[in-house]
Amino acid sequence: MQHFSNNEGNLPLSKFELMLKTNTVYFFDSNEFEEIILFYIDNGKFSLAKKALELGLKQHPSSIILKLVKVEMLILDEKLDKAEKLLDQLQEIEASNEEIHIQKATIHSKRGEHQKAIDSLNTALLFANDEADILSMLGMEYLFLDDFDTARFNFAKCLDVEYDDYSSLYNVIYCYEMMNQHLEAIDYLKKYIDIKPYSEIAWHQLGRQYFSMENFNEALIAFDYAILIDEYFIGAHLEKAKTLEELQDYKEAIAFYQATMELDTPTSFAYLRIGKCYEKLNDTKMAIDFYNKTVHEDPLLDKGWLALTEIFISHGNYQKALYYIKKALSIDEENHIYWQKLGEINLNLNLFEEASRAYTKCIELEDDRLEMYVALADVLHFLGEFNDAIQILIDARKKYKEHAEITYRLAGLYFLSQKNSEGFFFLENSLKINFEYYHQIREMFPTVFAREEVSCLVEKYNSSK
Numbered sequence: 147m148q149h150f151s152n153n154e155g156n157l158p159l160s161k162f163e164l165m166l167k168t169n170t171v172y173f174f175d176s177n178e179f180e181e182i183i184l185f186y187i188d189n190g191k192f193s194l195a196k197k198a199l200e201l202g203l204k205q206h207p208s209s210i211i212l213k214l215v216k217v218e219m220l221i222l223d224e225k226l227d228k229a230e231k232l233l234d235q236l237q238e239i240e241a242s243n244e245e246i247h248i249q250k251a252t253i254h255s256k257r258g259e260h261q262k263a264i265d266s267l268n269t270a271l272l273f274a275n276d277e278a279d280i281l282s283m284l285g286m287e288y289l290f291l292d293d294f295d296t297a298r299f300n301f302a303k304c305l306d307v308e309y310d311d312y313s314s315l316y317n318v319i320y321c322y323e324m325m326n327q328h329l330e331a332i333d334y335l336k337k338y339i340d341i342k343p344y345s346e347i348a349w350h351q352l353g354r355q356y357f358s359m360e361n362f363n364e365a366l367i368a369f370d371y372a373i374l375i376d377e378y379f380i381g382a383h384l385e386k387a388k389t390l391e392e393l394q395d396y397k398e399a400i401a402f403y404q405a406t407m408e409l410d411t412p413t414s415f416a417y418l419r420i421g422k423c424y425e426k427l428n429d430t431k432m433a434i435d436f437y438n439k440t441v442h443e444d445p446l447l448d449k450g451w452l453a454l455t456e457i458f459i460s461h462g463n464y465q466k467a468l469y470y471i472k473k474a475l476s477i478d479e480e481n482h483i484y485w486q487k488l489g490e491i492n493l494n495l496n497l498f499e500e501a502s503r504a505y506t507k508c509i510e511l512e513d514d515r516l517e518m519y520v521a522l523a524d525v526l527h528f529l530g531e532f533n534d535a536i537q538i539l540i541d542a543r544k545k546y547k548e549h550a551e552i553t554y555r556l557a558g559l560y561f562l563s564q565k566n567s568e569g570f571f572f573l574e575n576s577l578k579i580n581f582e583y584y585h586q587i588r589e590m591f592p593t594v595f596a597r598e599e600v601s602c603l604v605e606k607y608n609s610s611k
Contacts, residue, residue: 158182162198176202176209183215187222195219210240217249226253244273244280251283260290278307278314285317294321305338312347319351323358331355346375350382357385362392380409387419396423414444421453433457441473448477448484455487464494482513489521501525509538516542520551524590527555532563550580558591561600573600577607 158178165172174182179202186195199219202212213236220229230253236246247270254263264287270280281304288297298321304314315338322331335352342348353368366389372382387402400423403416421436434457440450451474458467468491474484489504505522519542526535536559539552546552557572577584584604588595595601 159185166194166197173205174202176206176211179206179209180211180215183212183219187218192219192222210236210243214243214245214249221249221252221256224256226256229253242273244270247273248280248283251287255287255290260287263287276307278304278311281307282311282314282317285314289317289321294324297321298325302334309342315347315351319355322355328355328359344375346372346379346382349375350379350385353382353385353389357389357392360392362389365389366393378409380406383409384416387416391419391423394426396426399423412439412443414440414447414450417443418447418450418453425457430457430461446477448474448481451477452484452487455491459487459491462494464491467491468495480511482508482511485511486513486518489525493521493525498525498529502529514545516546516549516551519546520555523555523559527559527590532559535559536563548575548579550576550583553579554583554587555590558587558594561591561594561597569594570603573603577604581607 158174159182161172162174162182164170179198183195183198183202186192186198196219199212199216203209203216206212213232217229217232217236220226220232229249233246233250233253236243240246247266251263251266251270254260254266264284267280267284267287271277274280281300285297285300285304288294288300298318301314301317301321304311305318308314318334319331322328322334332352332355335348335355338348339345339352349368349372353365353372356362356365356368366386369382369386369389372379373386376382383402383406387399387406390396390399390402400420403420403423406416407413417436417440421433421440424430424436425433434454437450437453437457440447440453444450451470454470455467455474458464458470468488471484471487471491474481475488478484485504485507489501489508492498492501492504502522502525505518505525508518509522519538523535523538523542526532526538536556539556539559543549543552543556553572553576557569557576560566560572561569576587595604
C-alpha cells in the first residue's frame with residue numbers, strides 16, 4: 147500500500163489534523179482511516195495513530211481493515227495474546243483474508259515458534275494475489291531454523307516474481323554462503339547476469355564469491371564491471387581495493403581506497419587499509435600517518451591502535467608500542483591477542499612482572515596455545531618463582547602431554563627447586579622425546595646442565611643414539 151505524506155497536501159490527513167485542533171468530528175471511510183493510521187505509525191507518532199484508530203473504530207466498528215490495523219498496533223506494543231485473540235475472531239469472519247494469516251505468522255515468529263509461523267504463511271499463500279512479500283517472510287523463517295536451502299528456495303521464488311528484488315538476491319547468496327556453496331552461488335549469479343547484464347549488484351556479488359574462493363583475478367573483473375555500470379558504487383570500489391591488496395598491487399589498492407573516500411565520507415576502515423598497503427610498500431612514515439588518521443576518525447577502533455602497536459614493535463620502539471597497546475586494551479580488555487602483545491612489549495622493556503601478568507591474563511582468556519604457557523613459565527623462571535612456573539607447565543602438560551618444550555623446562559625447574567628425583571624423571575623423558583631440543587634448553591638452565599650427574603645422563607643418551 148502506498149502511504150501518503152503530509153507534504154502532499156492530502157485532504158484526509160489535513161482534515162483529520164484540523165478535526166483534532168478544532169475538536170469537531172468529521173467522517174472518513176475506513177480506507178482513509180487506515181492511511182492516516184499507517185502514516186502516523188511510519189512516522190513514529192504512535193499516540194496520534196492510536197487516536198485515529200480509536201475514532202476509526204467508533205465510525206466503523208465492524209471494519210476488518212481497521213481491526214487488522216489494531217492487531218498491528220497490538221503487536222507493536224508487544225501485546226501478542228490480545229492480538230492473537232482478535233485475529234482468531236477475525237478468522238471466523240473472513241478466513242480467506244491473507245493479512246490475518248500473515249499477522250498470525252508475525253506473532254508466532256516473535257514467540258520463536260518458527261514452524262507455526264511457516265504454517266500460517268503457507269496458508270496466507272493460498273489466498274494471496276501478490277506472493278513476493280509472503281515468500282520473503284517464509285525465507286526469513288527458514289533462516290531462523292538454519293534451513294538455508296529451503297530459505298534460499300523461497301528467496302529465489304521472490305526473484306521469479308520480481309527480478310529487481312535485490313534484497314532477495316542478497317538473501318539467496320547469503321544462503322549459499324552459509325552452506326559454503328560458493329560455486330553454486332557463482333552459477334546462480336551468472337544465470338542472473340545473463341538475464342540482467344547491467345546489474346551492478348549482481349556483478350558485485352559475483353566478485354565477492356570469487357574473492358571468497360581466492361580467485362582474485364576473476365573477482366577483479368567482476369568488480370570492474372560493477373564500477374563500469376555504476377561509477378559511484380562505493381562497495382565495488384572497496385572490494386576492488388581489497389582484491390588488489392590480495393594481488394599485492396598495493397599502489398592501485400591505495401588509489402581505489404582513496405576513491406571510496408572521494409565518493410563518500412572517509413572511513414576508518416579505508417584509512418586502516420591504506421596504512422597496511424603503505425606498510426607493505428615499506429613506507430613506514432605514510433603507514434603511521436594513515437594509522438593515526440584511522441584512530442582519529444574512530445578512536446574506538448581497536449584494530450587501529452593494534453596496527454600502530456605492531457609497526458612500532460617491528461621498529462623496536464617498545465615505549466610507543468606500549469602506549470598504543472594500552473589504548474587497544476582500554477577498548478577491548480577481553481582480547482587475548484592484545485594481552486599477548488602487552489606481554490611481548492613488557493619483556494622487551496625488561497618489565498618482567500608486568501609481562502607475567504599479561505601472559506597470565508592470556509591464559510585466563512582461554513588462549514591455551516603452547517607458546518602462551520611457555521612464555522609465562524619462562525618469565526616466572528626469570529623472576530625466580532619456580533613453583534609457580536612448575537604449576538603452569540603442569541597445566542600445559544594436561545593439554546599437550548609429553549611435549550619437549552614442557553618436559554625439559556619441568557626438568558630444569560625441578561632441579562633448581564632442589565627436587566632432583568623429579569628433575570631426573572622429566573629429563574629422562576625429555577631426552578627420549580626429543581634429544582635435539584636439549585641443545586636449545588641448556589642455555590636456559592646453564593647451572594643445571596653443568597652438573598656432572600646431569601651431563602652424564604645426557605652423554606649416556608647421546609652415545610646410545
